[in-house]
Amino acid sequence: MVKRGMLIVLSGPSGVGKGTVRKAIFEQGGNDFVYSVSMTTRQPREGEVNGEDYYFVSKAEFEAEIANGGMLEYAQYVDNYYGTPLKYINKTLDEGYDVFLEIEVQGAMQVREKMPDGVYIFLTPPDLKELKNRLVGRGTDSIEVIDKRIETAITEIKMMQNYDYAVVNDEVPLAVDRIKDIIRAEHLSVNRVMPEYTEMIGELER
Ligand SMILES: Nc1nc2c(ncn2[C@@H]2O[C@H](COP(=O)(O)OP(=O)(O)O)[C@@H](O)[C@H]2O)c(=O)[nH]1
């Protein structure tokens, strides 16, 4: 029997750099895990490819998918839906591959309820001043929206206790290395390795 893959969830407050770090992880390559492409109702940005960056769908299509039980989790974020289609995840995990999700915090907590044996990584800013600088620097939000996001970020940072690991995103390559180290170490954790030995011992004793 193939050993089921491991679910890896990267989350954290808006503007901390989740998207940036995730892209760097996959651009670097050489990973033993696959990226779960999310579904969204937001408009594609220039250069984004359907099925690669996101599955871009209408609100009606997204709501139909929710009604059909097709979403592992979803969240409404800045007037749009974002969610993880269930179909690929279970198939990929059953085939023995690890799956990597990069999602905002409401979604991550829904996944944790359903899949508690995943690895939950919380990306943190070096400090709140730097988080604000990043949101301003990204240039996608008004100052009012940014102030709201900082307030939300404070609540979200308090949720850190629901995660297994905290990774500071001071510099992208360092954050990438820390995340890859966590994934490597998790594969060696006794909780994950023990079932194989239990099975082996069971066979010997039979
Ligand atoms: N819950 C949930 N959040 C998602 C999913 N895909 C992306 N997100 C989050 O949605 C937020 C907005 O993403 P996006 O519009 O691409 O903007 P950007 O990442 O802020 O540039 C980010 O915080 C993502 O982490 C998903 O499938 N589920």
Ligand SMILES: Nc1ncnc2c1ncn2[C@@H]1O[C@H](COP(=O)(O)OP(=O)(O)O)[C@@H](O)[C@H]1O
């Ligand atoms: N380590 C970092 N140092 C400086 N700026 C960063 C770093 N990581 C991300 N950024 C910048 O911060 C902004 C927010 O990053 P983004 O990946 O969009 O965040 P999120 O996906 O968490 O909302 C972007 O302008 C990005 O270029």
